[in-house]
Amino acid sequence: MKLYDCSTAPSPRRVRIFLAEKGISVPTVQVDLRAGEHFGAAFRTINPECTVPVLELDSGRHIADAIAICRYFEEREPEPPLMGRDAEDKAIVTAWQRRLERDGFYAVMEAFRNATRGLKGRGIPGPDDYEQIPALAERGRARVQRFFEVLDTRLAESEFVAGDRYTIADITALVTVDFARWIKLTAPESCAHLFRWYAAVTARPSAGA
Amino acid sequence: MKLYDCSTAPSPRRVRIFLAEKGISVPTVQVDLRAGEHFGAAFRTINPECTVPVLELDSGRHIADAIAICRYFEEREPEPPLMGRDAEDKAIVTAWQRRLERDGFYAVMEAFRNATRGLKGRGIPGPDDYEQIPALAERGRARVQRFFEVLDTRLAESEFVAGDRYTIADITALVTVDFARWIKLTAPESCAHLFRWYAAVTARPSAGA
Numbered sequence: 158m159k160l161y162d163c164s165t166a167p168s169p170r171r172v173r174i175f176l177a178e179k180g181i182s183v184p185t186v187q188v189d190l191r192a193g194e195h196f197g198a199a200f201r202t203i204n205p206e207c208t209v210p211v212l213e214l215d216s217g218r219h220i221a222d223a224i225a226i227c228r229y230f231e232e233r234e235p236e237p238p239l240m241g242r243d244a245e246d247k248a249i250v251t252a253w254q255r256r257l258e259r260d261g262f263y264a265v266m267e268a269f270r271n272a273t274r275g276l277k278g279r280g281i282p283g284p285d286d287y288e289q290i291p292a293l294a295e296r297g298r299a300r301v302q303r304f305f306e307v308l309d310t311r312l313a314e315s316e317f318v319a320g321d322r323y324t325i326a327d328i329t330a331l332v333t334v335d336f337a338r339w340i341k342l343t344a345p346e347s348c349a350h351l352f353r354w355y356a357a358v359t360a361r362p363s364a365g366a
Numbered sequence: 367m368k369l370y371d372c373s374t375a376p377s378p379r380r381v382r383i384f385l386a387e388k389g390i391s392v393p394t395v396q397v398d399l400r401a402g403e404h405f406g407a408a409f410r411t412i413n414p415e416c417t418v419p420v421l422e423l424d425s426g427r428h429i430a431d432a433i434a435i436c437r438y439f440e441e442r443e444p445e446p447p448l449m450g451r452d453a454e455d456k457a458i459v460t461a462w463q464r465r466l467e468r469d470g471f472y473a474v475m476e477a478f479r480n481a482t483r484g485l486k487g488r489g490i491p492g493p494d495d496y497e498q499i500p501a502l503a504e505r506g507r508a509r510v511q512r513f514f515e516v517l518d519t520r521l522a523e524s525e526f527v528a529g530d531r532y533t534i535a536d537i538t539a540l541v542t543v544d545f546a547r548w549i550k551l552t553a554p555e556s557c558a559h560l561f562r563w564y565a566a567v568t569a570r571p572s573a574g575a
Contacts, residue, residue: 206465214454225461232453244441245423252434256415260492280505283469285512292499296489303494 160185160226161203161211167262167336169210170366171223174328177363179234183212196284207284224254227325239325250319253311253326257318261304261333268297268340301337305344305351308334312350323358331358369394369435370412370420376471376545378419379575380432383537386572388443392421405493416493433463436534448534459528462520462535466527470513470542477506477549510546514553514560517543521559532567540567 162169162185176183188194188209195207204211204221212220212229220226231240241247270276272294280287308330311318318326334355337343344351358364371378371394385392397403397418404416413420413430421429421438429435440449450456479485481503489496517539520527527535543564546552553560567573 212457216454218454218458220457220461222461222464224464225457228460229453229457232456244438245425245427247441248421248429248434248438249427251437252429252431255431255433281509285509287505287508288501290499290501290505292497293502296496296499299496300490300494 158183158215159213161188161200161209161213162186163188163190163209166190166209167332168208168223171325171328171332172210172212172226173366174332174363175227175239175325176230177366178237178239178323178328178361179230181230181234201284205284206282208282224258224325237322239323239328241319241324246320250324250326253319254324254329257304257308257326257329257333260300260307262329262336264297264300264304265333265336265340265342266297268294268301268342269336270294271297272340298340298342301340301342304333305348309344309348309351312354317354317358323361327354327358331355331364367392367424368422370397370409370418370422371395372397372399372418375399375418376541377417377432380534380537380541381419381421381435382575383541383572384436384448384534385439386575387446387448387532387537387570388439390439390443410493414493415491417491433467433534446531448532448537450528450533455529459533459535462528463533463538466513466517466535466538466542469509469516471538471545473506473509473513474542474545474549474551475506477503477510477551478545479503480506481549507549507551510549510551513542514557517563518553518557518560521563526563526567532570536563536567540564540573 160172160183162173164187188200194200195209201207203219206221208221210223210226212226214220220229228240241250271280271289271291276289278286278288280289317323318330369381369392371382373396397409403409404418410416412422412428415430417430419432419435421435423429429438437449450459480489480498480500485498487495487497489498526532527539
């Protein structure tokens with residue numbers, strides 16, 4: 158088994174934090190995104206979608222999605238549970254993870270990819286070229302501000318995003334908050350609950366993954 | 367327990383098909399999206415995000431996300447498995463579901479919401495108003511064409527999307543293909559594998575849900 162990773166990229170960081178919380182160690186292969194290695198013929202045989210992370214299983218199959226990779230390890234090593242304990246908790250964790258991913262992580266990505274000079278023609282990750290849409294970058298920035306508010310409101314009533322325990326929803330939120338610095342956005346000072354939570358989750362050793 | 371539903375909307379249809387495949391019956395409440403009932407004060411107490419589907423549990427908690435609702439029922443009633451059998455299969459199903467949702471379902475939604483006259487100022491579902499972005503509607507249409515190709519290529523090598531059994535990835539793909547008619551897009555005739563699969567999945571009684 159090996160994990161195709163890029164140590165500077167937000168998407169594979171989600172998997173690295175997840176593995177660190179589980180105490181699982183997987184051999185990694187660094188893919189040089191800056192040099193465009195993910196578009197090369199060799200990497201396309203591993204993942205035609207040209208993205209990281211990718212988990213190569215001993216069966217030879219490839220899992221090319223951060224959350225799907227986490228699901229694999231959650232099933233293999235259930236403790237500590239990071240995707241919920243029982244049916245209701247699993248549903249709540251799933252709902253929060255997806256909401257923060259959609260309204261936060263993807264919003265930062267939209268803002269970043271559609272306004273960064275070096276990413277002209279690369280509005281979406283993957284093998285296809287799509288022109289940047291400046292209005293989409295603007296909309297993404299507005300959505301990230303709303304994400305900060307939603308997250309702060311949620312953390313006013315809950316220690317962690319999905320309840321009283323750290324879960325994959327916290328990982329998505331943490332990676333999103335850090336990713337937002339790439340577009341020079343940080344939560345407003347009024348978001349005291351967000352900052353309380355951020356201090357706690359970044360103090361965990363996994364945050365350095 | 368009850369399911370807040372809208373019989374004409376694609377998102378809750380994903381849950382309805384899932385429940386039909388499981389043979390589970392849940393009392394439903396129809397939310398009149400055309401009349402804007404989801405923006406009314408009563409529905410906002412159920413889901414401040416103003417979207418359907420929403421599952422109200424007997425505990426009083428609400429799950430306001432289609433895939434999270436499916437996850438709940440998968441845990442409660444594992445047979446037949448629609449989200450994978452073992453760790454590897456669950457990861458593969460998750461990866462396909464997410465890929466087709468992101469590159470298909472969301473692409474149709476982008477194209478639809480950003481070009482429909484009646485949805486001015488409603489570029490994204492939810493409580494916040496975002497202006498339509500015509501370039502995003504165009505990009506969405508291009509991405510849907512790619513979705514058809516990707517789906518056809520996959521179905522050339524596999525009976526169902528995620529392998530030899532019907533799963534939630536087929537539900538996402540089926541609902542996306544039907545949703546694409548809203549923007550007057552259908553797969554090109556060359557997509558023989560897609561049409562073979564589409565005939566099979568629409569022949570299942572669940573497709574009428």
